[in-house]
Amino acid sequence: MTTIAAEKPGKGNAVRGTVADLLNLLSDFWFGMLLLAIWGVMTIIGVIVDQQKDPTVYFTSYPAPLARLVLRLHLDNIYHSPAYVGMIGLIVSTMTFATFRSVIPRRMPALRPVKIDVMPLHAFVSIPGDEPSVRERIAAYFASHGWTIRKREFGGDEWTFVDKHNWARRGVLVAHVGFIVIAIGTTMYWARGYSGTTAIISGDSATIPQNGTTIKLNSFGYRIDPIRTKAGTTYQPIDYVSQVTVTPKDGKPYDAVIRVNHPLDVNGTLYYQSTYGFAIAFTLTKDGKPLPVSPAQPLREGEAFQVDGTHAIQYAQFIGTIDRKTGGAGTDPRPNDPGVVINAFEGDQLLGRSMIPLGSSLDLGDGYRLAANRYVLYSGFQYRHDPGIPIVGIGAFVLVAGLCISFYFLPARLYVRTAAEPDGTVRVGIAATTVKGYDIYEERFAELVNALRRTPAPA
Amino acid sequence: MLDPTRQLIDQILLEIAIASFAAGTLVLLGYLLTRTLAFKRLGSVLAVLGGVTAFAELGTRWWMTGIWPLTNLYGSLSLFAAMGVLIFCVFAFKYDLWFAGSGVLAIAAIALAYGTDWNEGYMPAVPALQSYWIKIHVPLVISAYATFMVAFAIAILYIIKDTIERNYGSRTVRARAAGLGVDVSLAQPAASAFVTTEFGIKRVDTPNLEAAAARGDSLALWLMGLPSLSKLDILTYRIVAVGLPLLSIGIITGAMWAKEAWGAYWQWDPKETAALASWIVYALYMHLHTRNGWRGIRCAWINVAGFASIVFCYLGVNIWISGLHSYKV
Numbered sequence: 001m002t003t004i005a006a007e008k009p010g011k012g013n014a015v016r017g018t019v020a021d022l023l024n025l026l027s028d029f030w031f032g033m034l035l036l037a038i039w040g041v042m043t044i045i046g047v048i049v050d051q052q053k054d055p056t057v058y059f060t061s062y063p064a065p066l067a068r069l070v071l072r073l074h075l076d077n078i079y080h081s082p083a084y085v086g087m088i089g090l091i092v093s094t095m096t097f098a099t100f101r102s103v104i105p106r107r108m109p110a111l112r113p114v115k116i117d118v119m120p121l122h123a124f125v126s127i128p129g130d131e132p133s134v135r136e137r138i139a140a141y142f143a144s145h146g147w148t149i150r151k152r153e154f155g156g157d158e159w160t161f162v163d164k165h166n167w168a169r170r171g172v173l174v175a176h177v178g179f180i181v182i183a184i185g186t187t188m189y190w191a192r193g194y195s196g197t198t199a200i201i202s203g204d205s206a207t208i209p210q211n212g213t214t215i216k217l218n219s220f221g222y223r224i225d226p227i228r229t230k231a232g233t234t235y236q237p238i239d240y241v242s243q244v245t246v247t248p249k250d251g252k253p254y255d256a257v258i259r260v261n262h263p264l265d266v267n268g269t270l271y272y273q274s275t276y277g278f279a280i281a282f283t284l285t286k287d288g289k290p291l292p293v294s295p296a297q298p299l300r301e302g303e304a305f306q307v308d309g310t311h312a313i314q315y316a317q318f319i320g321t322i323d324r325k326t327g328g329a330g331t332d333p334r335p336n337d338p339g340v341v342i343n344a345f346e347g348d349q350l351l352g353r354s355m356i357p358l359g360s361s362l363d364l365g366d367g368y369r370l371a372a373n374r375y376v377l378y379s380g381f382q383y384r385h386d387p388g389i390p391i392v393g394i395g396a397f398v399l400v401a402g403l404c405i406s407f408y409f410l411p412a413r414l415y416v417r418t419a420a421e422p423d424g425t426v427r428v429g430i431a432a433t434t435v436k437g438y439d440i441y442e443e444r445f446a447e448l449v450n451a452l453r454r455t456p457a458p459a
Numbered sequence: 460m461l462d463p464t465r466q467l468i469d470q471i472l473l474e475i476a477i478a479s480f481a482a483g484t485l486v487l488l489g490y491l492l493t494r495t496l497a498f499k500r501l502g503s504v505l506a507v508l509g510g511v512t513a514f515a516e517l518g519t520r521w522w523m524t525g526i527w528p529l530t531n532l533y534g535s536l537s538l539f540a541a542m543g544v545l546i547f548c549v550f551a552f553k554y555d556l557w558f559a560g561s562g563v564l565a566i567a568a569i570a571l572a573y574g575t576d577w578n579e580g581y582m583p584a585v586p587a588l589q590s591y592w593i594k595i596h597v598p599l600v601i602s603a604y605a606t607f608m609v610a611f612a613i614a615i616l617y618i619i620k621d622t623i624e625r626n627y628g629s630r631t632v633r634a635r636a637a638g639l640g641v642d643v644s645l646a647q648p649a650a651s652a653f654v655t656t657e658f659g660i661k662r663v664d665t666p667n668l669e670a671a672a673a674r675g676d677s678l679a680l681w682l683m684g685l686p687s688l689s690k691l692d693i694l695t696y697r698i699v700a701v702g703l704p705l706l707s708i709g710i711i712t713g714a715m716w717a718k719e720a721w722g723a724y725w726q727w728d729p730k731e732t733a734a735l736a737s738w739i740v741y742a743l744y745m746h747l748h749t750r751n752g753w754r755g756i757r758c759a760w761i762n763v764a765g766f767a768s769i770v771f772c773y774l775g776v777n778i779w780i781s782g783l784h785s786y787k788v
Contacts, residue, residue, distance in 0.1 A: 033746060040739035047729045079732070119660075227582045228580065234582070239586055261589060272722040439692070439693055442658065442659075445658055
């Protein structure tokens with residue numbers, strides 16, 4: 001009597017079982033599709049919900065319960081949320097496991113005999129001749145049309161397996177690998193890259209903290225043209241150009257030009273023309289005497305200076321051309337008749353807002369006057385060092401190659417079996433399978449069978 | 460000041476294109492309903508004429524202004540209409556898809572006519588658009604959108620035929636149930652019929668329509684004149700198989716351009732992410748189409764959802780949502 005020893009449930013078996021379950025889940029096609037669908041929904045949410053705005057914006061734009069939900073679920077920064085990043089990580093994982101554990105085995109089926117007459121695509125052709133010569137003729141026919149022939153014997157019966165575009169079965173693998181390579185490339189930026197912005201007033205310089213490169217803005221030029229449209233005259237930006245002197249860390253200075261769509265590459269860090277603006281030199285006086293609190297440097301839009309412990313003046317907006325009829329901002333952004341809008345604060349409380357034509361001053365009361373003296377152009381740059389870009393580029397190419405292979409090549413397999421008939425003919429059974437189902441191959445299979453039927457008989 | 464002769468040529472070509480699309484819509488609708496070959500021939504001529512004049516009009520606009528015409532919504536909608544018809548004609552000549560032409564030409568006519576609303580005049584490109592990438596990225600994504608539009612038209616036909624087939628099936632079930640005195644809720648849906656042909660075992664995908672057509676039902680007879688459901692499904696798949704790589708390359712070239720213009724190849728701009736969402740929908744479609752149980756009506760509906768996402772990405776984001784891609788005047 002054979003005694004079967006009961007297997008003791010141990011920790012090791014439980015762990016192995018859990019790991020196996022996890023791998024099965026990660027390899028499961030439907031789990032992957034669910035993740036893909038959730039990723040799509042999260043992506044759409046990020047399009048609809050304004051991203052990275054101040055919380056007050058959401059309470060202004062949406063009903064309060066919705067605004068609270070948006071903030072609580074971090075939908076205001078969904079693309080950088082742990083959930084979104086984790087989702088992409090999960091998709092990459094399932095893609096990897098599914099590709100190797102289920103996609104490849106399904107797409108590279110073993111050579112096995114089939115029941116020809118129950119296959120959705122099958123046919124029987126009678127060809128005169130003896131069995132060996134008919135088999136050879138069929139093999140020669142398929143080989144001459146670019147098919148790969150392999151012969152196997154199963155239970156005394158010889159089967160011929162005929163494949164086309166077998167290599168294209170790996171197209172899905174290639175596409176998935178491309179996606180994974182893209183993910184690696186983007187991760188490299190997070191790990192080793194950096195980016196930032198800097199705004200430099202004409203004549204000034206700035207040093208990039210991450211790499212020590214110094215950029216001096218020699219001059220900034222722009223061109224804005226008035227264009228007549230059906231809606232009236234509009235002012236179209238045409239060009240922005242920064243003339244700079246670049247001094248790399250441990251390098252010699254050299255002159256360069258930075259313009260939109262023509263970034264400057266300094267030792268692998270790219271510098272882009274991003275914005276520009278008008279910095280204003282302000283002077284605060286009391287009873288005609290300049291005060292030391294006056295800003296030493298021209299201010300950019302949004303910047304402020306303290307008048308005393310509680311009061312501050314903010315440079316809110318540059319007006320290119322004052323509409324002298326209304327006293328407000330005109331439509332022409334060019335500094336033909338410039339002015340500046342300033343905000344006065346007491347603590348966080350906005351006391352008032354006013355416009356000062358450039359070159360004149362505003363009476364603030366109690367003998368105080370604020371003069372907006374002149375403007376100085378400043379240029380805003382973005383810089384970025386991304387070591388992952390070449391990897392992302394390779395991944396993109398591989399992904400597209402994989403898509404093209406998967407979509408435009410149809411791997412097909414024919415199962416061919418011959419049987420000698422009493423009337424001196426050979427009955428050839430052919431069945432076909434493809435990786436994209438049967439319907440898609442129906443017409444081509446019919447053409448193939450008809451072509452075989454027309455194969456001339458031996459002399 | 461624009462040359463008045465060129466302006467006149469531009470206007471004439473635009474009007475011919477819209478008129479051809481509109482007339483072609485009606486003629487091919489006639490072909491869809493009556494299967495008269497004369498309608499098909501005339502409709503194909505109008506489609507080709509409309510497509511050629513739409514492209515010619517774009518070229519004339521470029522010649523007239525010296526400005527690449529795809530810098531605004533008017534230009535891109537013009538290209539969308541032209542490419543949609545071109546891609547449709549390619550598939551129609553190869554696979555005899557003229558029965559779907561009325562839908563495609565109708566969308567093209569509407570797109571072109573709507574685009575004229577966005578014609579603010581001729582403005583030079585803003586600095587961010589002054590790049591050779593505009594001649595690569597924009598045509599690619601517009602071509603992708605146009606391809607998905609054609610796939611959508613075929614998917615709609617699939618849904619119509621499948622819905623009516625199911626409707627005929629449930630009528631059959633109810634009739635049988637009434638005859639047997641059986642509660643309909645207990646009745647089983649009609650099983651799919653299989654036929655054996657000389658090339659294998661084939662599922663008859665519209666057995667109820669076939670039976671109704673055999674009885675002389677006019678709606679069934681008309682629907683049986685359309686390609687089979689499996690063929691419509693395969694056609695949709697083949698068209699999406701063109702659109703998805705186009706969209707992929709379009710997104711990639713957009714990223715390459717963004718790197719040059721804005722400092723980063725991906726900034727989660729609404730347009731970029733909406734395009735990514737559309738890509739995900741069509742990737743889902745292609746994955747699910749590998750499963751027998753999901754081919755057919757389910758994939759057809761995913762196609763419809765995919766085109767809805769394309770419309771949102773193309774128009775909704777440009778018009779309703781501000782971002783780096785909002786160059787609306």
